[in-house]
Amino acid sequence: MAQTTKTALITGSARGIGAAIALRLAADGFNIAFNDLNMSAFENNDIVDKVKEKGVEAEIFPADVSKHADCEKLVKDVKTRFGTIDVLVNNAGITRDVPTSMMTEEQYDMVIAVNQKSVFNMMKLVGKVMIRQKSGHIINLASVSGIYGNPAQINYSASKAAIIGMTKTVAKELGGRSITVNAVAPGFIHTPMTDKLTEEQRAAMLSRIAMKRYGEPEEIASVVSFLAGEDSSYVTGQVIEISGGLSM
Numbered sequence: 372m373a374q375t376t377k378t379a380l381i382t383g384s385a386r387g388i389g390a391a392i393a394l395r396l397a398a399d400g401f402n403i404a405f406n407d408l409n410m411s412a413f414e415n416n417d418i419v420d421k422v423k424e425k426g427v428e429a430e431i432f433p434a435d436v437s438k439h440a441d442c443e444k445l446v447k448d449v450k451t452r453f454g455t456i457d458v459l460v461n462n463a464g465i466t467r468d469v470p471t472s473m474m475t476e477e478q479y480d481m482v483i484a485v486n487q488k489s490v491f492n493m494m495k496l497v498g499k500v501m502i503r504q505k506s507g508h509i510i511n512l513a514s515v516s517g518i519y520g521n522p523a524q525i526n527y528s529a530s531k532a533a534i535i536g537m538t539k540t541v542a543k544e545l546g547g548r549s550i551t552v553n554a555v556a557p558g559f560i561h562t563p564m565t566d567k568l569t570e571e572q573r574a575a576m577l578s579r580i581a582m583k584r585y586g587e588p589e590e591i592a593s594v595v596s597f598l599a600g601e602d603s604s605y606v607t608g609q610v611i612e613i614s615g616g617l618s619m
């Protein structure tokens with residue numbers, strides 16, 4: 372482990388891909404600021420202990436990242452606790468999958484608020500911290516759904532396509548301050564989010580994947596680790612698809 376005093380803030384990190392990213396960045400030597408909606412997300416969950424076993428510090432900061440006021444408190448508290456925010460991973464996300472003709476306004480608005488507005492909130496607030504530091508790496512979780520579309524996901528694909536545009540915009544705004552902003556676009560990854568899919572949806576997805584298997588959260592975390600480290604110092608405004616060849 373390369374020991375540093377750097378800190379990574381990962382939204383929605385109690386489980387799934389966010390938890391895998393926390394563990395990987397802890398192994399890279401980052402102190403970890405966990406976030407999820409509430410403390411109960413971390414009950415009966417050993418992710419914080421596993422991160423601390425890597426020899427770094429870790430603390431939980433509950434917040435609803437779709438709410439700007441929550442994000443203001445979150446960023447202030449993380450900065451006070453750790454001093455710097457060197458890596459921001461905008462990972463929190465939800466799905467409310469329904470065919471477009473049957474989707475309610477509430478289902479549409481909720482996914483946009485949690486997946487997309489949260490990324491505005493956090494890039495605005497952490498961006499200010501990183502501008503003062505003159506360094507930082509931001510990694511946003513997009514999705515193949517935002518690149519290619521996906522039936523019953525007009526809300527989700529809109530939010531993820533927006534994240535790609537937002538990533539490129541903020542990369543251009545912050546590039547001159549030595550801050551990189553990139554996105555990863557996972558395909559079909561084994562997590563509680565995808566456990567909700569039907570067998571039919573799973574089989575359809577698998578038939579389109581060149582590698583004929585689903586991805587694991589650790590396979591997203593390893594790319595995030597690259598984008599959070601100095602080996603990617605000249606990479607910004609990019610979207611890296613991690614899908615086992617779904618797009619070919």
Ligand code: NAP
Nearest residue numbers: 383387388408435436462463464512514557559560562564
């Ligand atoms: P997950 O297992 O559902 O985890 C998402 C986490 O975000 C949960 O712990 C959730 O908390 C939390 N969260 C939800 N709303 C929040 C809010 N308003 N504020 C703070 N935290 C919130 O999802 P995942 O599969 O790991 O996905 C992680 C990211 O990767 C998401 O952005 C997702 O869109 C993206 N992605 C996933 C896949 C995939 O195949 N899994 C593919 C492409 C992209 P609760 O448990 O309380 O809801």
